[in-house]
Amino acid sequence: MAILLGAIADDFTGASDLANTLVKSGMRTVQTIGIPPDSLDLGDTDAVVIALKSRSIPAPDAIDQSLDAYRWLADRATKQIFFKYCSTFDSTDEGNIGPVGDALLDAAGGDFTIYCPAFPENGRQIFNGYLFVGDVLLSESSMRNHPLTPMTDPNLVRVLARQTPNGVGLVNQLTVDKGATAIEQAFGTMRKDGLRHAIVDAARDRDLIEIGHACKDLKLVTGGSGVAMGLPDNFRAAGLLAEDQVSDALPKVTGTAAILSGSCSEATRGQVDYMENRVPLWRIDADMAVEKGQTLADDILDWAAPQLGDTPVMVSATAAPENVKALQDRIGRNEAGALMEGILARVAEGLHAKGARRIVSAGGETSGAVVKALNVTALRIGPQIDPGVPWTASVEDDPTALAMKSGNFGAPDFFEKAFKVLS
Numbered sequence: 001m002a003i004l005l006g007a008i009a010d011d012f013t014g015a016s017d018l019a020n021t022l023v024k025s026g027m028r029t030v031q032t033i034g035i036p037p038d039s040l041d042l043g044d045t046d047a048v049v050i051a052l053k054s055r056s057i058p059a060p061d062a063i064d065q066s067l068d069a070y071r072w073l074a075d076r077a078t079k080q081i082f083f084k085y086c087s088t089f090d091s092t093d094e095g096n097i098g099p100v101g102d103a104l105l106d107a108a109g110g111d112f113t114i115y116c117p118a119f120p121e122n123g124r125q126i127f128n129g130y131l132f133v134g135d136v137l138l139s140e141s142s143m144r145n146h147p148l149t150p151m152t153d154p155n156l157v158r159v160l161a162r163q164t165p166n167g168v169g170l171v172n173q174l175t176v177d178k179g180a181t182a183i184e185q186a187f188g189t190m191r192k193d194g195l196r197h198a199i200v201d202a203a204r205d206r207d208l209i210e211i212g213h214a215c216k217d218l219k220l221v222t223g224g225s226g227v228a229m230g231l232p233d234n235f236r237a238a239g240l241l242a243e244d245q246v247s248d249a250l251p252k253v254t255g256t257a258a259i260l261s262g263s264c265s266e267a268t269r270g271q272v273d274y275m276e277n278r279v280p281l282w283r284i285d286a287d288m289a290v291e292k293g294q295t296l297a298d299d300i301l302d303w304a305a306p307q308l309g310d311t312p313v314m315v316s317a318t319a320a321p322e323n324v325k326a327l328q329d330r331i332g333r334n335e336a337g338a339l340m341e342g343i344l345a346r347v348a349e350g351l352h353a354k355g356a357r358r359i360v361s362a363g364g365e366t367s368g369a370v371v372k373a374l375n376v377t378a379l380r381i382g383p384q385i386d387p388g389v390p391w392t393a394s395v396e397d398d399p400t401a402l403a404m405k406s407g408n409f410g411a412p413d414f415f416e417k418a419f420k421v422l423s
């Protein structure tokens with residue numbers, strides 16, 4: 001059976017955000033951790049989301065990994081390819097959105113694609129190419145202090161133009177407001193003008209649905225999870241997708257509970273503070289982390305072992321921007337990230353070995369490190385906790401329930417709510 005939509009996501013939280021949208025829009029979706037083994041039974045699957053950890057690696061590596069994922073999908077006669085990146089367009093001037101977009105477009109034999117990270121339900125809107133996060137421009141939001149991809153330019157046409165040698169245009173709100181036909185005509189005009197990429201404005205879900213409909217003939221669509229909302233309708237209109245409701249029921253998972261947080265985003269900082277005095281919480285001290293390296297995980301595991309149970313134990317590297325900067329100045333930006341990710345991944349592995357089977361991780365890079373340490377191959381998508389964050393369960397015989405929270409997603413009580421949604 002052919003895959004209708006094959007997505008390549010540049011991080012793990014982003015992948016489950018997209019899978020959540022597709023399931024809610026009626027597609028039977030499997031999220032895989034990296035390129036799936038041939039032994040993976042896809043069953044009746046309409047969409048596959050391949051989660052990579054390619055957002056913050058050098059662009060040539062991100063291209064190679066994305067093309068490997070593309071080839072896996074192409075070998076399975078996938079009808080349309082989706083490249084998922086962050087709703088805050090997380091990237092540096094060196095990549096990776098433009099370079100991966102260009103490489104996938106070449107591989108898919110396309111000559112034009114769109115870039116639309118809008119996610120109105122989570123406050124990401126695009127007007128005249130400018131990305132707003134909540135009420136402020138991207139560059140005024142907490143994303144300006146992101147530990148790995150600080151976003152200081154809110155104009156996505158400019159941001160993308162620095163990442164590709166090819167022309168970047170804009171389909172603005174006036175055109176989007178006219179609906180799918182007008183948007184598709186704008187794509188045609190841009191193609192004739194030799195533009196290969198277009199940022200597309202979107203402020204409301206109904207804009208995203210019209211944009212999705214206008215993308216029905218594109219070989220490659222790129223964006224946040226929002227723009228995927230309109231894509232399932234295209235397959236339904238072509239008679240390829242049933243009208244059936246898709247279930248988000250997960251197998252019953254028992255086992256102790258844990259929360260691992262390495263996101264330093266504003267929302268996560270508030271969510272970690274909320275859990276103070278509500279659960280056993282180990283906040284990783286930067287000095288101790290530098291001194292002990294990954295062996296700090298063993299101390300944390302000794303502390304956690306007697307407290308494991310229904311109430312989650314929580315381990316957090318989450319820190320304020322000035323503390324993140326201090327550690328980065330001391331040991332380097334990527335080294336600081338790798339240090340904290342390494343400790344949290346080793347804690348995850350140890351907790352899993354001690355019976356933890358309900359695990360929440362916060363942060364895209366962090367979740368990537370955690371999930372890789374758990375040797376998970378693929379995930380079923382379960383109920384949503386907050387917009388963009390579903391529970392998932394690994395397909396393995398002894399399943400682990402995992403919720404991977406994007407840095408800036410979720411209400412202040414997210415971690416507490418997560419375990420209520422699962423029970």
Ligand SMILES: Nc1ncnc2c1ncn2[C@@H]1O[C@H](COP(=O)(O)OP(=O)(O)O)[C@@H](O)[C@H]1O
Pocket residue numbers: 146147148262263264265268286317318319323324325327328336337338339340341362363364365366367405406407408
């Ligand atoms: N105290 C800290 N100092 C420096 N870097 C940190 C600290 N805590 C976590 N990090 C790193 O910051 C990065 C956060 O990125 P990520 O997990 O993707 O979160 P988000 O989803 O909020 O972007 C990770 O690489 C993580 O290891």
Ligand SMILES: O=C(O)[C@@H](O)C(=O)COP(=O)(O)O
Pocket residue numbers: 011013014015017018085086087088119224225363364365388405406407408
């Ligand atoms: O689109 C989004 O915002 C998310 O799906 C996402 O990719 C978030 O990444 P992190 O903030 O690194 O978790």
